[in-house]
Amino acid sequence: MPETPDPEVTDYVAIGAGPANLSLAAQAEAVPGLRGIHLERQREFAWHPGLLLPGAVIQISPLKDLVTPVDPTSDYSFPSFLVSTGRFYDFLSARFPAVHRAEYNEYLAWAARRLPTVRFGHEVREVHFRGDHFEALTDHGAFRGRHLVLGTGGTPAVPAVFREHLGERVFHAENFLRHEAVLPGRRVAVVGGGQSGAEIVRHLLAAGTAEHIAWVSRRPGFVPLDESAFANHLYHPEAAREFFGRSPAERTVLLRERRYTSDGISESLLAEIYQRIYLATHVEGRTGFIDLLPGYEVVGAAAVDDGYRLTLKSVDSVTSLDADAVVLATGYEQHPAPCTAPLAPRLRMADGAPVVREDFSVEWDGPDEHRIYLQNGARHAFGVADPNLSLVAWRSKVILDSIRDATGTRPKGSVTP
Ligand SMILES: Cc1cc2nc3c(=O)[nH]c(=O)nc-3n(C[C@H](O)[C@H](O)[C@H](O)COP(=O)(O)OP(=O)(O)OC[C@H]3O[C@@H](n4cnc5c(N)ncnc54)[C@H](O)[C@@H]3O)c2cc1C
Structure with missing residues (x-):
């Protein structure tokens, strides 16, 4: 893991390496010619370590992992983790009703260790726009990217x-x-x-x-x-898109009504x-x-x-x-990370939240060929599934496709699921 910053301008700089940006990193690995860097403040991967209580389980299917919903052939899938750690058959025979959070944390850490573009121990102190790229400042120097992906989680x-x-x-x-x-x-x-x-x-x-x-x-x-079949349907990409198409007033009502599905x-x-x-x-x-x-x-x-x-x-x-x-145990709020403060005055806001486009980029006063994408920061625009793991792979795919469209590296005719 090099400690020196990359002097070049990569296609994107991503801040945070929780499940959201790990999914981005895992999917980006499969894209020839695309270069991104993912900066994480923790020294090694840990998924909400203060709440890794014995017996706690995840509340979704493990097939909604970092990659499977959009690329089931990826090396970074949960089944791939089971196989490469020699437990595939044991896992099936154990027939857990839900995967233990400790094991899912192990899966995520396994994926993180294998991703060369994730730098641990790199806390971003400030991020600026420098005219034709974003610059993320860390104690190890500056990292530059044409686009910015924020995946810093909830507060x-x-x-x-x-x-x-x-x-x-x-x-x-x-x-x-x-x-x-x-x-x-x-x-x-x-x-x-x-x-x-x-x-x-x-x-x-x-x-x-x-x-x-x-x-x-x-x-x-x-x-x-509420984990019933129709409630789970709200955690499908088409439900997020449908929610996006609603008016602000309808979104407010739907968020309230659907609360107990998450x-x-x-x-x-x-x-x-x-x-x-x-x-x-x-x-x-x-x-x-x-x-x-x-x-x-x-x-x-x-x-x-x-x-x-x-x-x-x-x-x-x-x-x-x-x-x-x-x-x-009073939950989390979706706030921009403090390191993004220099960019905050440049974002277009509505009702106290950034205005988010369908590709998860925010509207801002900078040039459109340089975008700021929000992972897990758009519940107001995409509905109850946004802070959840369900759509992590799909959302990263949407963001990567948008970056590839902007950089001209997306093959013609390829479809975002
Ligand atoms: C205990 C718990 C259990 C959950 N279980 C489930 C579940 O079973 N199913 C489900 O669907 N959802 C679950 N969730 C909700 C959600 O899926 C998780 O919160 C998930 O971790 C969100 O992923 P994320 O990558 O957006 O954010 P996070 O996991 O919070 O990751 C953000 C990362 O950004 C880093 N970071 C922040 N600021 C900086 C900075 N300035 N520089 C560098 N790095 C920075 C942080 O260190 C962190 O690693 C759970 C939430 C909690 C709290």
């Missing part, structure tokens, strides 16, 4: 009432494993009724070391993920939590170890004694909850 969402308390005992779920050691013997509040909140509650129940668990969710109940909790996890609570209560005879608090929003947080007093509001009451530690 952990921290409710305003918790911002002043962030620290060792109030932290976002993204950092759970880094802080877990402070939880034994303490009253732990888990805020958030989505998949991450549920995984953390299951983990705490299994460990059995917290003095008390309070699980707070704004939602009226602990709502299951934000709910998988049914098997809900059942497991329920069963653990049942066994602890009715078989082991334990009481008072957990409070389930759906339908409550945390509207206040104050430091008291050695802990925190949370103010909880439901539709008809206000109550308080004392906790020694708070885990914020």
